[in-house]
Amino acid sequence: MSRVLMRGNEAIAEAAIRAGCQCYFCYPITPQGELVEYMARELPARGGAFLQAESETAAINMVYGASAAGVRTMTSSSSPGISLKLEGISYMAGARLPGVIVNIMRGGPGLGNIAPAQGDYFQATKGGGHGDYRLIVLAPSSVQEAAELVMLAFDLSDRYRTPAMLLADGMLGQMMEPVELPDPIDPATIPGRPWALTGAVDRAPNVVLSFDLDPQGLKEMNKGLQRTYQEITERELRWEEVDTEDADLLIVAYGSMGRIAKSVVRSAREEGIKAGLVRPITLWPFPYARIRELSERVSTVLTAELSAGQMWEDVRLAVGDRAATPFFGELGGVVPTPRDVLSEVKRYANG
Amino acid sequence: MPMVETRIPEGYTKVFTRPEALSDAQYTYCPGCHHGVITRLVAEALDELGIRGRTVGIAPVGCAVFLYRFFNCDFVQAAHGRACAVATGLKRANPDLVVFSYQGDGDLGAIGTAETVHAANRGENITVIFINNQIYGMTGGEMAPTTLPGQRTVTSPGGRDTRLMGYPLKVSEMLAQLDGPCYITRQSVHDARHVGLTRKAIVQAFRNQLEGKGFSLVEVLAACPTNFKMSPEQGNTWVVEKAMKAFPLGDLKGA
Numbered sequence: 001m002s003r004v005l006m007r008g009n010e011a012i013a014e015a016a017i018r019a020g021c022q023c024y025f026c027y028p029i030t031p032q033g034e035l036v037e038y039m040a041r042e043l044p045a046r047g048g049a050f051l052q053a054e055s056e057t058a059a060i061n062m063v064y065g066a067s068a069a070g071v072r073t074m075t076s077s078s079s080p081g082i083s084l085k086l087e088g089i090s091y092m093a094g095a096r097l098p099g100v101i102v103n104i105m106r107g108g109p110g111l112g113n114i115a116p117a118q119g120d121y122f123q124a125t126k127g128g129g130h131g132d133y134r135l136i137v138l139a140p141s142s143v144q145e146a147a148e149l150v151m152l153a154f155d156l157s158d159r160y161r162t163p164a165m166l167l168a169d170g171m172l173g174q175m176m177e178p179v180e181l182p183d184p185i186d187p188a189t190i191p192g193r194p195w196a197l198t199g200a201v202d203r204a205p206n207v208v209l210s211f212d213l214d215p216q217g218l219k220e221m222n223k224g225l226q227r228t229y230q231e232i233t234e235r236e237l238r239w240e241e242v243d244t245e246d247a248d249l250l251i252v253a254y255g256s257m258g259r260i261a262k263s264v265v266r267s268a269r270e271e272g273i274k275a276g277l278v279r280p281i282t283l284w285p286f287p288y289a290r291i292r293e294l295s296e297r298v299s300t301v302l303t304a305e306l307s308a309g310q311m312w313e314d315v316r317l318a319v320g321d322r323a324a325t326p327f328f329g330e331l332g333g334v335v336p337t338p339r340d341v342l343s344e345v346k347r348y349a350n351g
Numbered sequence: 352m353p354m355v356e357t358r359i360p361e362g363y364t365k366v367f368t369r370p371e372a373l374s375d376a377q378y379t380y381c382p383g384c385h386h387g388v389i390t391r392l393v394a395e396a397l398d399e400l401g402i403r404g405r406t407v408g409i410a411p412v413g414c415a416v417f418l419y420r421f422f423n424c425d426f427v428q429a430a431h432g433r434a435c436a437v438a439t440g441l442k443r444a445n446p447d448l449v450v451f452s453y454q455g456d457g458d459l460g461a462i463g464t465a466e467t468v469h470a471a472n473r474g475e476n477i478t479v480i481f482i483n484n485q486i487y488g489m490t491g492g493e494m495a496p497t498t499l500p501g502q503r504t505v506t507s508p509g510g511r512d513t514r515l516m517g518y519p520l521k522v523s524e525m526l527a528q529l530d531g532p533c534y535i536t537r538q539s540v541h542d543a544r545h546v547g548l549t550r551k552a553i554v555q556a557f558r559n560q561l562e563g564k565g566f567s568l569v570e571v572l573a574a575c576p577t578n579f580k581m582s583p584e585q586g587n588t589w590v591v592e593k594a595m596k597a598f599p600l601g602d603l604k605g606a
């Protein structure tokens with residue numbers, strides 16, 4: 001462990017290298033430029049391959065190829081670039097290829113702007129690309145957590161043979177914080193990949209594909225995917241709770257907004273409001289059961305996001321009519337102050 | 352998957368065999384389609400160079416989507432047009448692999464133009480086999496970027512009108528202008544002599560990769576008898592009399 005001051009984007013890059021990422025492919029876009037620059041500087045010097053592709057579409061397909069060859073590989077981008085990667089992500093899911101995708105979200109839709117936003121929640125957690133697939137989605141709320149979750153993304157992606165996404169926003173990408181960088185992994189601990197394309201010597205040829213023209217065959221392939229998704233849902237749920245034991249008003253928020261909400265819980269408590277926070281760390285799988293359980297004991301579950309209310313749908317699914325489910329959101333890359341959120345909390349607390 | 356079984360009657364000897372790099376699976380191509388000949392030539396090249404065990408092939412989206420079944424080597428199926436990007440990923444991850452893609456004109460020259468041009472321009476050390484049959488075979492005979500002026504397809508029913516639909520895209524000529532590629536050639540398989548020349552070109556394209564020379568592309572003119580609504584024989588005539596006029600044979604860069 002070593003403690004250093006780092007920007008989110010750089011910590012993500014460094015953690016990826018320490019996780020054993022050997023190939024990184026990208027196309028420049030703000031606000032994740034520092035991640036690209038860090039990889040360009042560091043990865044080749046440490047024995048890996050860095051390549052700036054002609055587009056995000058090409059970059060994700062390079063990830064597809066490198067993953068098929070059996071190495072740990074990653075690409076990163078921001079919202080409009082992720083839209084272009086969706087085809088490749090769907091192919092990776094179908095072909096059972098691991099790989100990590102980083103989305104440092106910005107304002108949308110369209111070209112939007114380069115300010116922090118959380119408008120890609122639907123895209124990340126509800127498919128985005130075509131077909132019945134799921135993406136493991138990890139949402140850090142600090143530079144430290146971003147570094148740790150990148151390493152986890154590689155591990156989960158390998159373990160379940162499915163792509164994983166780190167979903168952060170421009171605020172986390174740009175902010176500087178002290179980080180305890182995780183130690184580099186021992187490459188021997190990476191699970192073997194007997195399916196990888198390494199040359200068919202003394203074995204039958206390996207084939208990586210995402211299709212089966214026979215509906216029964218494709219049904220079986222899909223059932224295999226669903227079994228994996230079920231297993232991930234049972235084993236890999238992660239979230240953080242703050243002051244939930246005696247809370248009467250629960251905030252659900254993730255990423256940068258989760259960070260803001262944490263300070264709001266503190267100020268609300270100082271003013272005598274029994275507020276608590278659930279901060280989902282895995283956005284897929286989503287901690288429905290825990291939120292549902294807590295909703296039995298509170299009067300209000302307030303969802304706060306840097307969007308028009310995307311995770312809000314999942315929160316409402318979890319809560320049903322057990323509690324009131326208001327929403328607070330900001331749009332277009334505007335980041336609310338803790339005071340803005342606090343006044344919202346007061347409004348519901350005073351009922 | 353249908354397998355072909357050949358029993359050799361007593362007293363006979365086998366003088367013509369499958370290349371080792373080909374599996375026993377039966378082709379899914381239509382009878383008389385040039386894809387079959389070209390697929391076999393690629394396998395023969397792998398045999399000749401003894402590289403089957405370190406080769407990874409990339410199947411496109413198109414009539415060659417089942418290529419992985421026909422070969423006896425590791426294979427990956429790529430999204431429509433993305434084969435050259437997938438090849439780049441494979442090769443950068445493991446430069447010891449011999450990597451080839453096999454792509455139609457829609458795959459390589461329409462939806463995958465950017466991936467192709469940039470892999471070529473980077474001098475990516477891969478081998479690309481490009482089947483130019485001037486039509487979209489798999490989806491039912493739509494116009495391809497390579498469709499000839501006046502050629503009727505289901506999406507150019509009155510014939511390709513160059514004022515509205517542009518001209519046949521000369522992919523190989525374009526790529527030959529770049530500094531990155533080491534070998535760009537256009538061949539054909541309409542008769543035995545040209546089959547031999549195509550075979551030689553494919554072997555050369557793999558040899559270049561083994562020698563680390565960079566991007567090689569062998570374009571092969573082909574007919575799609577099914578969608579041209581022609582006999583295989585008429586398909587050969589089409590290649591000679593029509594396709595070759597727009598796409599003259601020969602080496603465009605290197606050799």
Ligand SMILES: Cc1ncc(C[n+]2csc(CCOP(=O)(O)OP(=O)(O)O)c2C)c(N)n1
Nearest residue numbers: 412413414431455456457458486487488489
């Ligand atoms: C993204 C996407 N768009 C369209 C298709 C449908 N499609 C399948 S094959 C094909 C064209 C194939 O033509 P070509 O590359 O010339 O190969 P051929 O079949 O002639 O060998 C198309 C458009 C697809 N599979 N994916």
Ligand code: SF4
Nearest residue numbers: 380381384414488575
């Ligand atoms: S449709 Fe055309 S290109 Fe495709 S296999 Fe049949 S003849 Fe060949």
